[in-house]
Amino acid sequence: MLQWLPENVSTFGQGVDNLFYAIYYITLVVFILVMGTLIVFLFKYRHQEGQRAHYIEGSTTLEIVWTAATTVIVFGLAMFSYPQWNNIKSPTEFPDNPDVVVQVSGKQFNWDMIYPGPDNELGTDDDLTLENELHVPVNAVVHIRLTATDVIHSFFVPQLRLKQDALPGRSINVWFEATKAGRYEIPCAELCGFGHSGMLGYLNVHTQADYDAWLQERWPQ
């Protein structure tokens, strides 16, 4: 089933995929065991003439065993997830010194990508706003200040394994590092009105040379 996952192109995406696979195999085994047992029971203990059910009220040992086993499995999974989650979402754990900082602002029904320009400061005259086109270099740490102007939107790049809601009135920090050049879609993943379907931006991941060329074109020196 997991071959349907889009290709991963972010540094933290592999960790997400590994967890996905781990849960997939664990749940698959549990599923097969439970359904297998069920089917065997249904066949073996089907009503047969002259046979009676056995009067069994329960078993404390078994209850303890399966409670403990389930607890261990789910908390085991949780243990592996905490660091991944913090790595992706906790601003305190983000890699410092981003190579690129961009403000991304969702509005009905477009993504505004706001570049700070040469002074590296947002809210100044040399800011550049691009509609729906985000440009970043490959293998570089990108920080996004994510916000929205009207309703909630959600910044989703399937290939980065990244999704974060964009809220009006808040700026949320997001980071990623893309590992492969290419052009990827940025659908909005949170219902935002009649134009929600089709609200779509693009993430252009350039090689360093291409990115420099793009910069040169935008802010000629």
Place this chain on the structure above:
Amino acid sequence: MHDNEHTSHHHEESFISKYIFSLDHKTIGKQFLIYGLIMFFVGGGLALLFRWQLAYPERPLPIIGASQQYMDEGEVATGADRMWERIYESEKEEWLEVNMPNGVIEPAFYNMLFTMHATIMVFFVIVPILVGTFGNFLIPLMIGTRDMAFPILNMLSFWLAVLAAIVMAIGFFVPGGHAAAGWTGYAPLSSDPQWTGVDWGQNLWAISLLIQGFSSLVGSINYITTVINMRAPGMTFFRLPLVIWSLFIVAILLLLAFPVLTSALALLIFDRLAGTTFFSATAEGGGDPLLWQHLFWFFGHPEVYILILPGMGIASELIAVFSRKPIFGYRSMVYAMIAIAFLGWIVWGHHMFQSGMRPGLGSVFMTTTMLIAVPSAIKTFNWLGTMFRGSIRFTTPMLHGIAFVSMFVIGGLSGIYMANTPVDIFIHDTYYIVAHIHYVVFGGSLFAIFGGIVFWFPKMYGRYMNDTLSKIHFWLTFIAFNCTFFPMHILGVGGHMRRISNPMQYEFLQGFEGMNIFITMSAFTLGFAQLILVFNFFWSMYRGKVAEQNPWQVNTLEWEAPTPVPHGNFGQIPTVYRGPYEYSVPGEEEDWVPQAQPEHAPATSGD
């Protein structure tokens, strides 16, 4: 409905007081059932409309849609074309013209369709049937009393629900259309009309749910009081059937959870009509969109357990009865439900992992959510334990019970993926969630409802449902259900977002067109299979084989009452001598010992 009730000590009642404004818990239960079934068809119809759009985006609907020729060249070719011609020529803006010109579903209409589908299914189908029907019908009968503690409140609860349905229905026809912000109604999309263009639709949505909240509140007070105070002599708490336990716990959850939604809805209405900004982050207002999400999910997560617990209760009855065995671990089943009810209050944040809530909280809610998976697993193992070394009869209710368990296993396991915060980053707001919801609510609750209807029908109407039709309905539903919803897991893994009206607008979803068409065809099959149920239901009410008093040989008290159950239920209130699941007791001649059967010296001959 046949009136072969013995005209015993009580007086004749008029048609109105007997069938319309009835105070009898059984009639109110049946009223909720009819209500739920009607709404089930409304909700299902909406789903088929938007499924068409997902499979064949921007293409006219079958039958009522215009022909390609008409759309391209304006040449009238079919009857539908003529209808559209007339609509366009008429002076006023027709409803159809606004929402689906030429039979093509408009994006705004699409949003309304899925919003109302979910709203109706959750608040007007599953809860009324599970709680309204089974709660009303079963509680007094199974605990051995003559009626609910407050019959007038009980009637009020039903008629408030009718009022809520009427208000909700009006919303479809107001200018601007019905609510279109999702059943979760996230603000500020829902709280400020300028973002959707929906005006009174969203207001009526909120008002209707407010009324429905009062209906639930009144009902739950009644259930709690009845279970606590009116149990038959000898019916201790630990002799209650599990379905009563589940309904009792659900009533407590309803009592505590619904007021939270009610408050949130009130704030929403203030925001929309009085200019407050509780849910908007405007500079002057100081409100916060996340406040809505916290309130909604603080109600919403207990609500999803309200949707499943009675299903678990019903499934437990079915599995014990038709395995002819005691429930495996009766007490741990009860404790598991209580644990779920408690933990259900501290997991709401798992719906908000990607919402912008502080990431540290995400970890906390992941932990509590993992915790709640444990009692769910315990219940599953206990159902398997109940079948172990049983003598399983594959009656139609049992088939539904088995389907419940297997579908719940899938729904529970998919929950683990989403509870896992890093994985949820990817699958949140995709079809993976849609698959999960439907495995637990349709695969779980609805199969339990179907099973429960077939099982208790003889007690409700004094007749059996036609078994051949019931079996055809079961198998068609089971297969079509899985064909419809299993592939949605795959869509989710592919990143397919939920709530989009046209997946073909996205490069990365191009490969899913075939799967979407397959899902839609299965959904139509699933929808039409439900007609069998309804036909069987009404046909059997009048024509079904007449049932004896206790056709399935069940221990619990409802089967002690005569069939059909008279007003007042029991001639003499039964006394309870044992637990509800004494099946296949060694030394007993029969493989069942009714709860009301007095103790006697064990038979001397073995089996």
